[in-house]
Amino acid sequence: xxxxxxxxxxxxxxxxxxxxxxxxxxxxxxxxxxxxxxxxxxxxxxxxxxxxxxxxxxxxxxxxxxxxxxxxxxxxxxxxxxxxxxxxxxxxxxxxxxxxxxxxxxxxxxxxxxxxxxxxxxxxxxxxxxxxxxxxxxxxxxxxxxxxxxxxxxxxxxxxxxxxxxxxxxxxx
Amino acid sequence: xxxxxxxxxxxxxxxxxxxxxxxxxxxxxxxxxxxxxxxxxxxxxxxxxxxxxxxxxxxxxxxxxxxxxxxxxxxxxxxxxxxxxxxxxxxxxxxxxxxxxxxxxxxxxxxxxxxxxxxxxxxxxxxxxxxxxxxxxxxxxxxxxxxxxxxxxxxxxxxxxxxxxxxxxxxxxxxxxxxxxxxxxxxxxxxxxxxxxxxxxxxxxxxxxxxxxxxxxxxxxxxxxxxxxxxxxxxxxxxxxxxxxxxxxxxxxxxxxxxxxxxxxxxxxxxxxxxxxxxxxxxxxxxxxxxxxxxxxxxxxxxxxxxxxxxxxxxxxxxxxxxxxxxxxxxxxxxxxxxxxxxxxxxxxxxxxxxxxxxxxxxxxxxxxxxxxxxxxxxxxxxxxxxxxxxxxxxxxxxxxxxxxxxxxxxxxxxxxxxxxxxxxxxxxxxxxxxxxxxxxxxxxxxxxxxxx
Ligand SMILES: Cc1cc2nc3c(=O)[nH]c(=O)nc-3n(C[C@H](O)[C@H](O)[C@H](O)COP(=O)(O)O)c2cc1C
Ligand code: SF4
Ligand code: FES
Numbered sequence: 001x002x003x004x005x006x007x008x009x010x011x012x013x014x015x016x017x018x019x020x021x022x023x024x025x026x027x028x029x030x031x032x033x034x035x036x037x038x039x040x041x042x043x044x045x046x047x048x049x050x051x052x053x054x055x056x057x058x059x060x061x062x063x064x065x066x067x068x069x070x071x072x073x074x075x076x077x078x079x080x081x082x083x084x085x086x087x088x089x090x091x092x093x094x095x096x097x098x099x100x101x102x103x104x105x106x107x108x109x110x111x112x113x114x115x116x117x118x119x120x121x122x123x124x125x126x127x128x129x130x131x132x133x134x135x136x137x138x139x140x141x142x143x144x145x146x147x148x149x150x151x152x153x154x155x156x157x158x159x160x161x162x163x164x165x166x167x168x169x170x171x172x173x
Numbered sequence: 174x175x176x177x178x179x180x181x182x183x184x185x186x187x188x189x190x191x192x193x194x195x196x197x198x199x200x201x202x203x204x205x206x207x208x209x210x211x212x213x214x215x216x217x218x219x220x221x222x223x224x225x226x227x228x229x230x231x232x233x234x235x236x237x238x239x240x241x242x243x244x245x246x247x248x249x250x251x252x253x254x255x256x257x258x259x260x261x262x263x264x265x266x267x268x269x270x271x272x273x274x275x276x277x278x279x280x281x282x283x284x285x286x287x288x289x290x291x292x293x294x295x296x297x298x299x300x301x302x303x304x305x306x307x308x309x310x311x312x313x314x315x316x317x318x319x320x321x322x323x324x325x326x327x328x329x330x331x332x333x334x335x336x337x338x339x340x341x342x343x344x345x346x347x348x349x350x351x352x353x354x355x356x357x358x359x360x361x362x363x364x365x366x367x368x369x370x371x372x373x374x375x376x377x378x379x380x381x382x383x384x385x386x387x388x389x390x391x392x393x394x395x396x397x398x399x400x401x402x403x404x405x406x407x408x409x410x411x412x413x414x415x416x417x418x419x420x421x422x423x424x425x426x427x428x429x430x431x432x433x434x435x436x437x438x439x440x441x442x443x444x445x446x447x448x449x450x451x452x453x454x455x456x457x458x459x460x461x462x463x464x465x466x467x468x469x470x471x472x473x474x475x476x477x478x479x480x481x482x483x484x485x486x487x488x489x490x491x492x493x494x495x496x497x498x499x500x501x502x503x504x505x506x507x508x509x510x511x512x513x514x515x516x517x518x519x520x521x522x523x524x525x526x527x528x529x530x531x532x533x534x535x536x537x538x539x540x541x542x543x544x545x546x547x548x549x550x551x552x553x554x555x556x557x558x559x560x561x562x563x564x565x566x567x568x569x570x571x572x573x574x575x576x577x578x579x580x581x582x583x584x585x586x587x588x589x590x591x592x593x594x595x596x597x598x599x600x601x602x603x604x605x606x607x608x609x610x611x612x613x614x615x616x617x618x619x620x621x622x623x624x625x626x
Contacts, residue, residue, distance in 0.1 A: 035346045036368075037257065037386050043368030048349055069368065082370035083351035085307045097308075101269035102481055102530050103439035103516045139354065139534055140269035141308045144439035144516070145446045154310035 013059045020061035021068065025049045029068055039069045043079050047086055056087040084138075092127045092134035094172055096120075097151040098160075101140035108162070109148035113137070115162035119169060133169070175450070175462070176415075180403050180433055181396065182449045183207070185280045188463065193446055196280050198315055201322040204283040210328070212402040216291045217334055224295035228401060230409035232431055237263055237357075237394030238480070238511050239590075240499050242428065243401075247296050249381040250389050257339055259390040260293055260301040261366060261380075262398060264316075265350055265357035267306055268480035269534055270516040273435040274395040276447045278305070278312045281399075282319035288398030289345060290328050290335060291405060296391055299338040300346070304362050307351040320345055354538035358589045359392040360384075361540065372542050373589035396435055417453030417498045430498035430510075437514030438464040441471045447514075453498045456491040459515060472520040475605070479511020481531045482594025484601030485518070506605075508597040524606040525613055528599050529557040535595035545580040546592035553577060553599055565614040573610075574603055 021029065025046075032045035046065045050057050057080060066073040080086045098104075098113045117123055120133050127134040143149045146158025157168055179190055184207055186195040204210070216224050229244025250258070262285070266274045277285055289301050303320075305313050323345070324330045331342045353371050355361040360374035363385045384390025404412050417430040430452040436459055437447045443465035450459060456478060460466060467473050475485045478497065484507035486495050495505045502509035518527060536550035556573055559565050577600040580586060581593035603610055 035344075038367065040368040041366060041386075044349065044351060044365065048351070071368075075369075079368060079370055083307070083353050085352035100530075101534060102477060102527065103270045105526070105530050106440050106516065106518060106522050138308070138352075139537065140267060140271070142266050142272040142275050142306070144270050144272045144514070145437065147439055147445075151308060151310075156311065 013063075015060050019064055020050055020054060020058055021046075021064040022053070025053050026068075029065070033069075040071050040075070042069050043071070043076055044083075047076075047080055047083075051086060055093075056090050059088070090127075090131075093132050094152055094169075095134045095136060096169070097136045097138040097141070098124075099139070099141050099143075099147070099149055100137045101144075103140070103144035104148040107147040109160075111162040112148050112150070112160045112165050115165050116169070119166050132172075175454075175458075176433055179449050180415075181277065181284070181399050181435060183281075184284070185276060187446075187448055188444070196276075198279070198318075199281045199283065201283060201319070201326055204281070208406070209283055209402075210287055210326075212405040213287050213290050213294075213328070214334070216294055216405055217336075221295045221297060224291065224405065227409055228295070228404060231404045231412040232409075232429060233397065233400055233404060233412065234428065234430070234499060235394055236396035236400070236434065236512075238268065238482070238509075240428070240510060243393060243397050246381065246393070247292070247391060249379065250296055250391070251382060253297050253339065255339060257300060257341070257386070257388050258296070258298045259385040259388060260289065260296070260298040261359070261362060261385060261390055261392045262289060262301060262303045263357060263359065263362060263392055263394045264303055264305040264309070265354075265362060266309075266395075267354040267357050267538075268482060268512050268514075269531070270439055270477055271437060271480045271512040271514040272439070273437050273447050273512060273514055275309060275312050276435070277395055277399050278309065279315050282316045283323070284399045284402060285316075285395050286319055286323050286328065286345065288401035290323075290343070291401050292391065292393065292398060293338060293343050294335050297338055298343075298391060299341040300344050302346055302348045302366055302385070304348045304350060304356070304366060306356075307349055313347060313349060317347055320347065353540075354534075355540040355589075355591060358591065361589070362392065363390065370540070372540050373591075375588055400432065416451050417496070428499060430500065434497065434513050436463070436497065437512075438517070439514070440517030441468045441519050442466065442517055443468055450497075453496050455494055455496045456486065456515065459497065460491075460517065464517075467517065467519070471517075473517055474520045474522070475518045475524070477516040477518070477598075478507070479509065479513050479515075481516075481534065481598050482590075483508040483511035484597040485524075485527075485605060487605050507601050508593065523561070524602050524609045525557065525561045528602045528610075529554070529561050531598045531602075532557045532595070535591065535598075539591060539595075543587040543592065545586040546588075546595070549576055549580040549592070550595050553595070557599075560610065560614060563613055563615075565610075567611075567614050567616055570603070570607075570610055570614060574600065577603065 028049040029046045032042040063073045066076045124137045149158040233243045234240040356365040356371040361371035365371040380390045413431045416432045419429045448463045532554040536554040541547045581596045
C-alpha cells in the first residue's frame with residue numbers, strides 16, 4: 001500500500017514583510033476600538049476589515065490583530081473559525097453563495113445549485129482554477145420572498161432559476 | 174377584521190395600500206415630515222419610569238420569537254449605579270423563512286432608531302449596539318446612513334437631545350455579525366459582541382442584570398423597538414384596540430396578542446413578501462388575501478408558520494381556523510408564533526425532505542457546546558438523509574421521534590432554544606405527516622426477538 005502523506009506535520013505560517021494590517025485597515029480597527037469598552041470586542045470588526053481589504057484572513061493577520069486587541073492569537077483564531085463568513089484561505093474574485101434553506105429548497109435551489117456547479121465545474125466549497133469563482137452553500141439569507149436566492153459577493157440575487165443563473169455569472173467581469 | 178391602515182409600514186408601501194415596487198429609503202427629513210421623532214421628543218419630557226409604564230401598560234410582546242413582554246423586561250433592570258448600561262438590538266434575523274426586520278432596516282430605519290432612543294431614555298442605557306447579521310450588506314449601509322443622520326440631528330452623540338445618560342452622551346453603533354444563526358440567541362449575541370465565538374450563556378444571571386461586558390443590558394428585536402414610537406404617540410389603549418385580546422373572562426395576567434405584526438410569506442404563492450396585519454388573522458386569510466393564494470397548479474399541504482423552529486401546521490388545521498397569534502402553539506400543537514413568517518409547503522414537496530432540510534440547518538448551526546444538541550441534531554440529520562434515500566427502517570422512525578422529543582432547554586439537557594427549535598420542527602413534521610415517513614421506510618422482514626421484562 002502506498003502511503004499518502006500530507007505536509008501538515010511541518011505546517012509553517014507563511015509570512016511576508018509588509019503587514020496585512022496596513023495603515024488603511026489599522027485605522028478601521030482603531031475606529032472600532034473606540035466603539036467598545038474592551039479591546040477584544042474589536043476582534044470581529046478587525047477580521048472584517050482585513051477580509052474586506054484582502055478577500056481573506058491569513059494567519060499572519062490573525063497574529064497582527066491579536067497584538068492590537070491585546071489577546072492571544074489562539075483567541076482570535078477561535079473567533080475567526082467560529083463564523084462562516086470569514087475565509088482563512090484565499091478565494092475567488094467572486095464568491096457565489098446559494099441559499100439552501102427551506103423556502104429556497106421548496107422553490108428549487110437544488111436545481112440552481114446544480115446549474116452553477118455544472119457551469120463552473122466545481123462543487124460547493126471549491127474555487128475555479130482561474131481564481132474567478134468560489135462556490136458556497138449558505139443558510140437562509142433573509143430574502144425568502146425572492147426564493148431561490150443567493151449572494152454574489154455582497155450583492156443579493158433573487159428569483160433564480162436553473163435557466164437564468166448562468167447568465168448572471170456570465171455578466172461578471 | 175382586516176387592518177385599515179398600516180402602522181409599522183406607515184412609510185413603507187405595502188399592499189393593499191401601496192406597491193412593493195415603490196418602497197424606498199426614508200431619510201431623516203421625510204421621516205420627520207410624517208411625524209417621526211415626535212414620540213422621542215415627547216418621551217424626553219417624561220420621566221423614564223412613566224415611559225416604561227406606558228410600554229408595560231400596552232402589553233407589547235417581543236417580536237423576535239419568544240413573545241416576552243417588553244415593558245416587563247425593561248423593568249427588570251437593577252437601579253442605576255453610574256456605570257455603563259447597554260442596549261443590544263437583535264437584527265440577526267437568521268431564522269429560515271424569516272425576512273421581516275430587514276424591510277424596516279432597509280426602508281424605514283429611523284422608525285427603529287426612534288424606538289432605540291426612547292428605550293435608552295426609558296431604561297437609562299448609554300450605549301446601543303445594533304447587531305446586524307453579516308449577510309445584510311445593503312441593509313447595513315442603509316442603517317449606517319440613518320445613524321449618521323441621527324447623529325447630525327442630535328439624537329445621539331455629544332449634545333444629544335436625550336441628555337447625558339450614566340454620565341455619557343448616548344451612542345448607537347453597528348456591530349456586524351459574520352454568519353452564525355446562534356448569534357440571534359440573546360446571550361450568543363452578547364458573546365459575539367464581546368469578540369468571542371457565539372456560545373450562549375447559562376442563565377441566570379439574565380442579561381438585564383449581567384449582560385454585555387458584565388453590565389446590565391436590554392436585548393430587543395428590531396420590530397419590537399419599532400413599535401415603541403407609535404405606542405408612545407397613540408397610547409396603550411390604542412395599541413390594545415388592535416390584534417387579539419384575552420379570551421373571554423380571562424384574568425389580566427393571561428398574556429394577549431395585542432397590536433399588528435409583520436408577516437412574511439414565501440414559497441409558491443402569487444405574491445410573496447412582507448405584510449402587516451392584526452395579530453389573530455388566520456393563516457388562510459394571510460395566504461389568500463395578502464399572498465393572493467397559491468400559484469397555478471399548486472396544492473398546499475402544510476406551512477411553517479413562524480420560521481422553521483416553531484414546527485408545522487397542516488392545511489387541515491389552517492382550514493379549521495389556525496390563526497397567527499401568541500396562542501397558536503397551544504391550540505395547534507407547535508412551539509408558538511415565532512417570527513410569523515409563513516412558508517408554504519406544496520403537496521409536491523416531501524415532508525421527509527422538509528425534515529431533512531431543517532435537521533441539516535440545526536446540525537450545521539448548533540454551536541456545539543451541549544452534547545444533546547450537537548450530537549442529536551447531527552444524528553437526526555444523518556438518519557433523515559438515510560430515510561429520504563429509502564434506506565431507513567421503521568426502527569429509525571421510533572428513534573427519530575424519541576430523539577427529537579427528548580432534546581432541548583425545556584427538557585433540560587441543553588443551554589439554549591436552538592435545540593428546542595430542532596425538537597419541535599422535526600417532531601411536529603414527523604407526527605403530523607407520519608404516513609409520509611412510513612411510506613418510505615422498509616418494514617422488518619424477519620421476526621425480532623424482543624426481550625420482555
Ligand atoms: C437559536 C435562537 C435564535 C434566535 N434568533 C433570533 C433572531 O435572529 N432575531 C431575534 O430578534 N431574536 C432571535 N431569537 C430570540 C432572542 O433570543 C430574544 O428572545 C429576542 O431577541 C428578544 O427580543 P424581543 O423580546 O424584542 O423579541 C433567537 C432565539 C434562539 C433561541
Ligand atoms: S442548545 Fe445547541 S446551540 Fe444552544 S447552546 Fe447548546 S449546543 Fe449551542
Ligand atoms: S430560505 Fe433562502 S433566503 Fe430564506
